[in-house]
Amino acid sequence: MIGQRLEVRQGQGLVITPQLQQAIKLLQLSNLELEAFVEGELERNPLLQRDEGDPSGDGSAEPPETAPSSDAAELQFTEPSGEAERAMDARTEDLYDDAPGERDAERKRDAGEAGEQPGLSDWSRAGNGGGMDGEDMERPDTRDVTLWEHLQAQASSAGFSAADHAIALTLIDATDEGGYLRGELQEIADRLGVDLERIEAVLTVCHGFEPTGVMARSAPECLKLQLIERNRFDPAMAALLDNLELLARRDLPALRKVCGVDADDLTDMITELKALTPRPGAGFGGEPAQTVVPDVHVRPDPAGGWRVELNSETLPRLLMDKRYHGVVAAGARSETEKAYVAECAAQASWLVKSLDQRAKTILKVASEIVRQQDAFLAFGVEFLRPLTLKTVADAIEMHESTVSRVTSNKYVATPRGVFELKFFFTAAIQSSDGGASHSAEAVRHRIKAMIDNEAADGDVLSDDRIVEILNETGIDIARRTVAKYREALRIPSSVQRRRLLKAG
Template sequence: MLGQRQELRQGQGLVITPQLQQAIKLLQLSNLELEAFVEAELERNPLLSREDAEPGGDAGDAPVEAAPADRAEMTFEDGRASDGADAVDARSDEIYGDAAPGERSSDRAEDGAQPGLNDWSRSGSGAGMVDGEGREQPDTRELSLWEHLQLQASQAGFSPADLGIALTLIDAVDEGGYLRGELAEVAERLGVDLARVERVLTVCQGFEPTGVMARSVPECLKLQLVERNRYDPAMEALLDNLDLLARRDLPALRKVCGVDGEDLAEMIGELKALTPRPGAGFGGEPAQTVIPDVQVRADPAGGWKVELNADTLPRLIMDKRYHAAVSTGARTDGDKTFVAECAAQASWLVKSLDQRAKTILKVSSEIVRQQDAFLAFGVEFLRPLNLKTVADAIGMHESTVSRVTSNKYVSTPRGVFELKFFFTAAIQATDGGASHSAEAVRRRIKTMIDGEGGDGDILSDDRIVELLQEAGIDIARRTVAKYREALRIPSSVERKRMARTG
């Protein structure tokens, strides 16, 4: 029989309050998005004002609640952290919770994953936006040119160091798809040879759209012609003399290209079919100037000093005296409810901004501590690092760390980087000891192969695996093959053939 009845059940569940949703949203916003959000709140809430502005009414000496101090910092000496302004405390759980909702499986790095960053190539996807029920929604907007290039770089088989070089170069690409900036400056900033930067650029210039990351119009057109197998000495001469083409000096062009009028007309037609601005038609928002959220500088006493960028911190206050005045003047229930909601929202927003700043500083400081060798010696010294390592070290949830590192930038002596730049894959040790960076293993493989002698000394991939495991490095054969191919080293069969033929 069917019937109705009442039952009482007891259970546990995670309730996502509107305040927690707001705190999560604030944490993952970039500083530009946060500024827009704060402006909207200032217009909506009469009890909020900027700290450097006059509060509503005659505030006088009225007590106010304010956002955090703009000089919160941490210093590192000999690998130890010390608080510069009591900026880091244990109150993050009060806002973000011990087990933040919606953690993505990609937040956890797997040892066998592609060397590089932890699925951050889709910029801003470290944590999706939170809907009204607390569920994280995927970012369905069209990828920008830079995100598209970052995604390809993360899948290109780069070593962690080369991936860092590639991402630095991608940051210097303009809206048209051209690389703006000197390679020598990039090499000096990252502490690597210029030849290595040029090799990475060559790989990046093979990304889609064809012609991207060229340094000039002729180079952009050349990349497209090479892909079409139409780049020959005559076309090279034409690209070297585009000024003559602009002046329509066809006789001079026929002479320098060594072709007749019909061939020249065909060549010019081929150029017209190319795209001089390969990135112009790509989706996404135009590039915006990056303003770092965190600044890292060398401490004269040794180590590094990490501090928040005061220019990116909204300084809000709630005027309690004005609140008292409007509360007294409220006559209807609707007015009283509106004033109470504004007061609660203002108080929570100020508190959330405070904790957001402290959480960013806390995560950034741990990343700097983990990657201090990179700051001192260059990109070759990036350590294996994932979200879980940072989260465990500072007592936060991985999803919170993921949100902090999305769309947040740090200014260092080696340049400005997104925080997710510092996360690189690791290869586990066979004895359970410290992990080995993928770059270090890659270099060890190259050293082994460089030390090969004659035909009988050629090392197969299986033999390389055995030697690495004897050295305490747990690695699969397919990973060795992938690293060898990324280094452009032929297989053992090809190397034996080459050794026989001299």
């Protein structure tokens, strides 16, 4: 029988307060986005003010209500003790715990199949900034994909080793919005601790990325890559690219002479050039690249190891004006005025606490990443070890989603350059003998090397045989994973390779 009735039910649920929403968003904002947000709060909340220096001692403000200063960063060079962590306010201790439904999503994002290389294009979506309302937390990312995200995604599936993948990301970071590679390759090689030949080899692979011509070092090289793809690069066209200044001056007789062609052929060649794209990155969205200001500095410690410091220049120093709060609270007459003053005071106090906790969390995560990647900092990119969000989260007793938010759009300045914290995360394949894990990209590189040697050995390896060889060397990997890596490397199956080998 269908009817209406009233029922009283009791249940439990997780409620995300506006303050918690704000704290979660603050954690994933970049320093530029954070500065813009703080400016807005200073205009909106009359009880907030910047801490321009030491408290004046006139009672207008209390030091505990200030956001982290450079002195606060100095105290965080070493890991905070467990007692200090437990002594924090219960509301701020779990400040960045997960919003409803985010735990499973983060777990799926970080887990994946063993050996999947996370691309930075995936990570960058975690910290878009924006509003502080609950709807914004669930709003899909509808912004245009940037050129850098597009290139990073291709680098993640290019079959690079872990070291070469890191090199590719460094080269992509040095690419401007027009698609041109800016920066000296020798300087990048010295910074990453590898040979120039290796940098050039990785760049050659990157030149195969879409859009064609991207990451070229000059306009002639950009046009050359596009002509090669069209199978239209010949000695005459090479001479034309070497003498573009003559084309700019419209010195056609000189061009015909250096290219060795007649007037009709030269006209056709110029028409082909006009059909090419001199700025391959111009078709992608996103704002122009901004100068990166690191959130954390890593320097060698004279006593050994590394010194991890927050960048005090990126830390907003705020305080709540207690004196002014007392004045306006005493002058409030109506209930509306009293409620407004109380709301401003609560918001100011919470924002100061949130900023302080944000700084502590960033430093804690960055310190653990530095500890995990000590070999990279000391010896170069070849020693970049496999690392996942869960590894860092377990070490510092936080959830993966918190680590993911912290490492999105946060940069660390090291002796080897400035990197996004996500740069240091690479997937791993477990060892079959219980030993150290193997980088997934290193395993891909090993598979490629085995197949490259088939012509010399005359023995074509099946995927099953590759699995056996890898297992014998302590790498626990499934056949479907080998097949996936082989396809990502654009290597034919063993049957196809055997036919090619027989054909000479």
